Amino acid sequence: MQKESGQGPGSDRHRLRSAGRRAAEFIKEIDYPHNIHPALVPGVAIEDQRVRYGIDRPIVLVVGTSIVGFIIWGILNPASVSEVSGMALAWVTQNLGWVFNLLATGMAVFLLFLAFSRYGRIPLGLDGEKQEYSTVSWVAMLFAAGIGIGIIFFGPFEPLSHYLDPLPGLYEPATAEAVRGAMAQAALHWGINAWAIYAIVGLCVAYVSYRRGRVPLMSSVLTPLWNGRASGAGARIIDGLAIFATLFGTAASLGIGALQIARGVEIVSGIGTTGNTIAIVIIVTLTAGTIVSAVSGIQRGIRRLSNVNLVLSVGLAVFFFVVGPTAFLLNVIPGVVVEYFGSMPEMLGATMSDGEPTQEFLTAWTTFYWAWWVSWAPFVGVFVAKISRGRTIRQFVLGVLLIPSSIIVGAFTLLGGTSIWLQREHGEVAPDGTAQSLPAPEEIFYVVIDQLPGGAVLAPLVIVILAIFFITTADSASLVNSQMSQKGNPEPKRPITVFWVVCMAGIAVVILLVGDEDALTGLQNLITVTALPFSIIIIGMAAALVRELRNDPQVIRYAYENWALEKAVERGVEEHGDHWVLSLEPVTPPDEYATGEAMDTSDEEFTAWYQRTDEEGNPVEYDYETGEYADGTDPAGTSEEGTEGPEQGR
Structure with a gap:
């Protein structure tokens, strides 16, 4: 079967890069490894990596x-x-x-x-x-x-x-x-x-x-x-x-x-039984x-x-x-x-x-x-x-x-x-x-x-x-x-x-x-x-x-979502009773109501996996705003592989 028109990952590449740029803008004033918060990494596709086969x-x-x-x-x-x-x-x-x-x-x-x-x-x-x-x-x-x-x-x-x-x-x-x-x-x-x-x-x-x-x-x-x-x-x-x-x-x-x-x-x-010959x-x-x-x-x-x-x-x-x-x-x-x-x-x-x-x-x-x-x-x-x-x-x-x-x-x-x-x-x-x-x-x-x-x-x-x-x-x-x-x-x-x-x-x-x-x-x-x-x-x-x-980005976002809502409701009821709305504002750590206060998202546990590397496995700078490596190469521009047909025959 052939890849269906418009369904492949290549058709989403520019939109995903735009998402990466928006994510980078959110944290451009914050010093995170690889210039992006781990909760905002859209994922890394194997086609976008430098691999020497x-x-x-x-x-x-x-x-x-x-x-x-x-x-x-x-x-x-x-x-x-x-x-x-x-x-x-x-x-x-x-x-x-x-x-x-x-x-x-x-x-x-x-x-x-x-x-x-x-x-x-x-x-x-x-x-x-x-x-x-x-x-x-x-x-x-x-x-x-x-x-x-x-x-x-x-x-x-x-x-x-x-x-x-x-x-x-x-x-x-x-x-x-x-x-x-x-x-x-x-x-x-x-x-x-x-x-x-x-x-x-x-x-x-x-x-x-x-x-x-x-x-x-x-x-x-x-x-x-x-x-x-x-x-x-x-x-x-x-x-x-x-x-x-x-x-x-x-x-x-x-x-x-x-x-x-x-x-x-x-x-x-009609030749009859011949064994395994x-x-x-x-x-x-x-x-x-x-x-x-x-x-x-x-x-x-x-x-x-x-x-x-x-x-x-x-x-x-x-x-x-x-x-x-x-x-x-x-x-x-x-x-x-x-x-x-x-x-x-x-x-x-x-x-x-x-x-x-x-x-x-x-x-x-x-x-x-x-x-x-x-x-x-x-x-x-x-x-x-x-x-x-x-x-x-x-x-x-x-x-x-x-x-x-x-x-x-x-x-x-x-x-x-x-x-x-x-x-x-x-x-x-x-x-x-x-x-x-x-x-x-x-x-x-x-x-x-x-x-x-x-x-x-x-x-x-x-x-x-x-x-x-x-x-x-x-x-x-x-x-x-x-x-x-x-x-x-x-x-x-x-x-x-x-x-x-x-x-x-x-x-x-x-x-x-x-x-x-x-x-x-x-x-x-x-x-x-x-x-x-x-x-x-x-x-x-x-x-x-x-x-x-x-440590998947979506799981981190899910954790932030739960923490933020739980703490916001608790604080809202404590300070304002029944009449209050949610708002987004920065806080100075440490703060008991801060979302993610218990996490160190700059730790390698969260960030090491999306460090881009060259063909030898050495770290290389990657710009999530442009979707390109620091030297201007663009692995996503290479041709994509079609999927082989059904591997049948158990």
Whole structure:
């Protein structure tokens, strides 16, 4: 999608500079750092900063070498990788699985607190900056972000699996109660809690880039915790871990997507089962297509392809609704929503201390999902940050938590409800009525559509949808990784982007080899282990965000407003009873009625963040009256970046 006319930040630049001049006039006789009171700073956009982008060679070298070494190990000795990762998985889930559960639950609560607190009014951009996209376009892109490989792969499979083999103690398998319970369990894994993990990263990136003027890197979000620059070994470790997590998380989707495409090819062509051979060939082929896209720069074509795929995906959902058990689905949807919220505490409350059956369920499903979403968080977070510029924190949180979640829950109800209905009515999906008799996960979608009128002709269409998702996912994720390894460069060098594409493809191949006939085993082993470090970073990002929000110009103004009104009313009643009006006049400190008497707004706690710097990070004078640096340069005059299309394909 293209940036809408008049909606970009550039169209507000002159008006915002005028606001800066008015702010400067208010305090021109007062000596404040950087010549402006912190309550009057309109914000700092990353485009207005002097930033020297370039390849971060230590990150590319260390992370790249590690990934290449892992791929070689996985190809030469997948059994060894499986054994080591299996042991690591067991240790992580037993000892640190609570970290993922805490993250999924805590971030949802934390974000809702921010949304409905005084911080909810803070814009993700400069004061008065218009929203970069209209509400309709924004909702459409959030909708697109929730559609992808994962829904097609897990949509019919996961609810049916929970129906036949539920979380121990939640409900009896294969019962009427299990119908709603199974879809509610899937909704938990893909709904609000999942998007809370994405949203916290996206919110942090949007705030520091469009409100605080720092590059969109995970390390720059965390700088308030150590009052330093986003450089050095610590920052590189943080950004490197983000790249690691994104590579493995995205590769997991590419792996299962290739597996499902391969099974579709086997069914359509009639060649029979061939193991992972065709899947690996598909990975290589589609990766070549992705590289062509990355090298040729046909991003606009990829965006159009994404939009076409979105239409095809919606059409697929409509097919399930119309041709499938329409009445059953209409009746079950309200019950699933009620069950989702009603059983959420019990589902989230399950822990590794609840016995071996619960441990097995959490390892295979809930903990694995939380880890997978953590690994996707840098990728999806950067995307939702890009499309949400100019919106308030309240709008961002409610939109990102509720819109994609609603879409995904609806999709899982359509696909999963259809597979459960077929099992209850005909018993042909799982022949003996147990989870053990289910077909391979990558085959279930084809088994389900084959039992629907006209469903057989959909198999080629599903293959096309999955192939497009593969390319758009690999293309977009590699672009984000390339930006993170090039100091946040909005126009990363293409050879580095291609390198990350190849790395993702290599990891996807290893995931298939490690899992052998059970690809989900490879996913669970590698994703849960590699996502753990970044889950700790996400918690740190939330803490850093709160620290900065407390000193946001709007929060300072809000505090002044409350103090001024409270003291004015108190003094007015004391001195004049019922008949008095408010007036504005200076006072000589100290004065008990002075607004802001308790604050030292010239302290670096309030002022250091908007000190402008040159490309080397050295302080540079900046004139808020003219919106220019002291040497006359004007970064705002440079060309602006358009936002990439929807990063789809979970």
